[in-house]
Structure formats: structure tokens, C-alpha cells
Amino acid sequence: MSEGHEVHHDEPSTFTAPAPVKSLAIGLMALGGVGFGLSWIGGANMAWSGWLIGSWIALGFALFGIFFIASTSLANGAWPAVLKRVPEAMTRYFPVAALTIGGVAIGLLTSHLYEWTHPELQEGEHRHQVDGKSAWLNTPWWLIRTVIYFAIWIGFSWMIVGLSRKQDADGNVKHTFTTKKLSAVFCFFFALTVSAASIDYIKSIEPVWFSTMFGPYQFAGIFESGWAMLAILLILLRKNGYLKNVVNENHFHNLGQWLVASSTFWAYLWFCQFMLIWYSNIPEETQHYFARWEGPWFWVTFVVNPILNWVIPFLVLLPRSNKRNIRLVGIVSVIVLIGRFVDLWQFVLPRPHAGHDGPVAHYLPLESFGLVFVAAGFVGAFIFVVMKALEKAPLLAKKDPFYEESLHHHL
């Protein structure tokens, strides 16, 4: 590329959250607040569904942040060293995420968001199947698990980000090695907690249905949307004069590659899960897709969802020049985030066993699409927390042993 290897070190090293980004975040939060308020018109289940989708999307960003740090540390990845403050700041959202999942717990206790909290409403064979899961799906154990998950996530990110801060002060390479060890242990717990949390927060919405693919499938969604969020945050910073000289199109090339790879990974798991269930045609499993096969949900589940989450990112970002076009990576990232909402929206809202006059309604796409604003509110809150967190540390980790290599990263 024409830019060459000239590196400017006159980057602003301290960071103050730029006013336009703060306004954007606050604007989105306001939109989310209004959206959540209005969603009560559709009933408590509708409102809490929106809250759950937004909470899980934003929690996914924080999970991506810590997973990104841990996995690049284990793989000796050098290229992210110049931008590693951003994923570090993403992990600072965990305490807020704990509060929003606390909100989900209120929904669990006060509404019919999770049908398994009211097994008496299930009929016949379904009643039997929901009862059979009660050793796992019961309110106290759900709450205890939530506490365990957040203790692990917050504990490890606090330790790993803390080591990075220590390295800023003393420049000791030892912290890099300790981070690596912690990352290895963290990845072990990450795999277990994310698999279990996906079942607890999302899959158990439909308590009769089961699929062994569900954990990996949710991980793929977290992974894909995390890359998109990281790209968006970097673009917001660059637009406001930060990291402009150190994070260049070579780094965006990597982000673009990962968007192509992670969206394809998502599509692979999404397709395999559907195809195997469709092919075997066992009623216990097909019921989930049946609720989406006829009527307007079909278009959301089987057309819009794969287009937003895979077709667009894959086709647009496949050519090299497009991955190095920062604006285009940004546009695709926004599309991928909308896709993330669609993926969860089509999972949470349609209910296969909803009684026509029972408390659990089967919402249609047009009456529930407004929840996208609730989700946007959570994205705003996430951006706000990240901007505040970025103020607390130097924006460049100049003492990271991979810093120089990352500065000269060239593809």
C-alpha cells in the first residue's frame, strides 16, 4: 500500500471520551429507554424479551473482549497490540452486564418470559418434558449459575486487564507470560460458561426443544458480532482523532478477514443445525423450526437472517481491497450487528406451544420488530461504558513486547 511504514508517534496518548461518541451512546440509550417503555404495550413478555435480547447482545461484546485478549495471547498474536486497549475496555462492561442480567432475572420472576418457571401451563407430553429438566431449569439454580458465570468472567478480566496495566507501569515482559497462563485457564472456563449460559439465557426460552449445537452456535454469534463491534469502536475512535496513525488499513484487513471467517463459521453452524434437524425429521426437534417455517417468520429466519449474518459480510469483504476500505468494514459491521439482533429476535419471540389465549403469546415479526430499538439502547450503554473505561488508561500499550511488531503490521 502507498502509506508505507512511516509511523507517527505523536498520537494523543491520553483519551477523553469524544463528545460526538458520547452523544451517540446517550442517544441510543434514550432510544432504548423509550423503546422498552413502549414495548410494554405488547405485554410483559414482549418487553422482557427485548430486554433479554439486548442484554445478551451486549454481554456478548464483553465476552468477545476477554476472549479476544485471551486467544491472541495464547496464539502469540502480535497485530492487536496497538489496539488492545479497546478489547480491554470492552471487558469493563461485565459489571453492567451483570446488572442487566439481573433485569432478566426480574423478568424471569415476574413474567412468563421463561416458560419453565410455570410448568403447570404446559400440556401433556410437554409438561412431562419440562418437569424432567427441573433439576437444571429451576429459579434458584439459575440465579446461582448466573452469579458463578459473572464471578468467573469478571474475575478473569479483572486479573488479565490488571496485568496489562502493570506492564504500562514497569514494562516487565513477565506480565505477558502470566497473561498467557491466565488466558489458558480462562479459555477452559470460557468454553463451559458460554455453553451453559447460552442454554440458560436463550435456549431455555423454548424449554422442550434441545440441540447439542446450541452452545457453539451462540458462541459463533458472539464471536461474529464481537468483531463487528470492535471494528465499529475503532472507527469511532479514529473519526475523533485517536489511533489514527497506528491502527491502519492493515489492521482493518485483519478485522475484515475475521468478519469473513466468523460469519462463515456462524453460517456453517446455523446451516448444519437446521439441516440435520430437517433431514431427520424427529418431532421433538422439528417443533422449533416448525414455528418459523410457515407465515411471516419464515422470511426472517430463513432469508433475512442468513443474508445479514453471512451473505453480505462474506461477499462484500471477500476482495482484499474491500477489507482495506475502512468505511466499508464499518458499514458491514453495522449490518452484522443488525443481523445479530435478527438472529436472537427470531429465536426468542416465536413460541411453538403458545396457547391462543394463554399467557405466552406467539408474537409476529411486524408487532415485535420495534425491539430492535431496545437492543440499540444496550449497544449505546455498551459504547458509553467502553468510552469511560478507555479514559482510565493510556490509549497505547507502548510497553507491550509485541507493540513494535504490531505497529509495523503489514499484510
Place this chain on the structure above:
Amino acid sequence: MSGNACSPLREPLVLGGKKLGDITQDVCGSIEGKPSTLWWFGFLLALTVAGIGAATMGYQIYTGIGTWGLNKTVGWAFDITNFVFWVGIGHAGTLISAILCLFRQKWRTSVNRSAEAMTIFAVICAAIFPFIHMGRPWFGAFWALPYPNFRGPLWVNFRSPLLWDVFAISTYFTISLVFWFIGLIPDNATVRDRAKHWLRRAFYGTVSLGWDGSVKKWNHYETAYLIFAGLSTPLVVSVHTIVSMDFATSVIPGWHTTIFPPYFVIGAIFSGFAMVQTLLLVARKTMRLESYITVNHLEVMAKIILLTGSLVGLAYGTEFFIAWYSGSQYEQFAFINRATGPFSWAYWIMVSCNVLSPQVLWFRALRRNPVVLFIMSIFVNIGMWFERFVIIVTSLHRDFLPSSWSYYTPTWVEAVTFIGTFGIFFTCFFLFIRLLPAIAFGEVKGVMKWGQPKGHSHDAGHSHAHGEVKHA
């Protein structure tokens, strides 16, 4: 990536202060002299085993597959287990050459050539089993290949994942072979230029396709290499995905589960890397390649084995948990029967070899110990064979009707055929390391400077980092 800004933590990929000429000499020299006694011993042993295997294959094709231990309930056992086992082994090579190329992992250069060769030989071994299982393989073309015919509606069954296998594996084999061959061209040209005998010149001249090392040729070569890497990546994933669908599209508890595609792919990478470890540990010792296949290379592969082994463990756990969670008594029975039924011995061999044995790799000292790695890689090879055996046989032997429950014991024919494929695999491998450059030295030369200390100031930083690495 520009080499001039390499992090002080990077470790060299080539040890022993080798110069460019040394690399050529070390790799080409080993195929220019007369083969050693050790090589002859190994080759003849492998050839004998392959011969016995081939004779057994001839016997069962002549007599029929009634010579196997199958029965009405267990209609699939050793043959498909061996097939999946070998296809799985064939995953590491193209993974190393294609996916790691896209990830720009420089360490792949010393190991990719032999891993790719291993892929090709393993896929050949795999193909033998469905071929024999056709019973009358001379009709195979009718059953496996779709072509316009005069038999009315008699087409191959496009709805069957077994047919998808034919397409997936033949595509994978073709692309892997071409990819491997293209990678060999510049190195073959070097061997040709060094050749003294006219026959050698003719052979290596043919397999280097007139390569002259010009900038234009290199430019085309690298473009082609990258395109092949891009094409091979989805193929690596597709092959074991479709192999998993042989089982997962059924309605058999223990076979039908949605996690199978990624779980099989991860398991295949796991077993493939274990086999690469087994072979490279022997090759680096006997061919004195320790400067190129360094302990760091072994350690990186050990980490991949730990990662994939643990993911396989996660998949076992997920299957068990969801079998309970599903509330389906058939699912629950299938898994309880695996762990406690008549084949529980196979199940626990699988769990100990695949999930427990790689856990030793959490410790750096053990990851860098070739003896430990060798033993562990053998355990993984055994464990991954048993994984397929457990999935296939234990899900079948107690079916929905208790009156038809049975047991399965392989006959000598099945056992000898399986051992025979090892003979074929190693015969091919021994020929490969004698005939072709076993290390992609053209590529290794490109990463020689990586992580090497440069100048005094760097040197200090490097040795400092080196000291620290020992604590990691």
C-alpha cells in the same frame, strides 16, 4: 508482515546457525545418497505388511464380505470405523498448509510438506474401506458416480450422505494432491539442478514442470498457492462435516445429534495432528532434522492437540448433558449404555486417550519433551480410532428391539485388513521421504531470519526474553 519489526519474544524457526546453502544441502542431500539400512528395514517391513493386507483384501473381495464379523444388528463396524479414522488422519496436512497459510503462521513451513503427503496417503487408505464394502466393487462406478445412463430412473441416491462423501472426499483428495504438487515444484527444480544422473534429471525435470525460478514464475506460483489455500480451507471443513452426516442425518440415538459436524472436524484435526506428531518425531530423529523441526514446532502442535482434545471433551460432555436434558429416553439410554454397557471398555479407552492423556500438555516441560509427546500421540491415535468405534458400534448393538440386541467381534480378516492399511500408509511415506524433498526448503528459507537475534542491542533483548520464556 515485515520481518524488521519482529517482537523480541519471537523465537527462531530454524536453529543451529544454518545458512541458505546448508538447508538445501540438508534436505536434498538426504535423498541423493544411497538409502540407509534403517530405511530399507522400515520400507521392507511396511511393504510386507501392505502385501499381507492386499492379499487379505483380495480374499474378502473374492469370497465376499461375509468374512466380516457383522450381524443383523451391527451392520456397520470395523470398515466404517477405519474409514473415518483414516479420513480424520488426513485432515492435519491440508489444515497446516491451507488454513495456517491464510493465518500467516510461519512455523508451518518446516512441517507442511510431510503433513500434506500424509494427508494424501491417509485418504488413499480411507478410500479402500468403502470400496471393499461395496461387496462387488467392480460395479462401484454404477453406484457411486452419477452419469447419464440408459437404466431409466436408476441414478445414484443424491439424498444419501454416503454419496456426498464420494464427492467431498474425491474433491478433497484431488485438491490436496494438486496443492501438494504445486508446493513441490520449486523444490523439485532445485533437486533437478543438482542431479548428476540423466534419469534423475529426467524425473525431477518432469515433476518440476520446467521451473526456472524467474520472478514471473514465482509471482504466478504464489498467487496460485494462495488461491489453493483459499479453496482448500472450506474443503478441509467440508470433508469431515459430511462424514459426520453419514451418522447425524439418521434417526439413531447416539448418531443423530446436531453438534456432529464441528465435533467431527475438531476430532479429525486432533487425530491428524497426533499422527503428524508421531511421524515427525520419528523423522526428525532418524533424518537428523532437529534444526528445522525444532522443539518449538513440536510445542506448537502439542498446544493444538491440547486445544482440540479439550474441545472433543467438551463435545462428549455436551452430548451427555443434552441426552439428559432432552428428556428422550432413547437418547438417555444410548449414552448410559455407552458408558456402562457391554462396550463400556471401549468408551473408557476413548475418554482416557482423547480427553485425559492430552491434559499432560498443560505443562510446558512435558510439551517440550519428545518422548512424552510420542507416547501421548500414540494414545491419541488409539483413542480416536476408539471414538469412531464407540459411536458406530455402541449406537447400533442395542437397537430399539431388545430381542435383536447383539454384540460385535471383528474377524481376523477385518483386523488384518486394518493393519494392512498401515502397511500401505507407511510404504507410501517411506517412498515419499526418499523420492521427494521432505521439507519445503524453498519456504523455510523465507522464514530463516524470523526471530533470529540481529545485532548487539537486539541480541540482549532477545536473550532476556529467552530467559523469561522458560518461566512461562
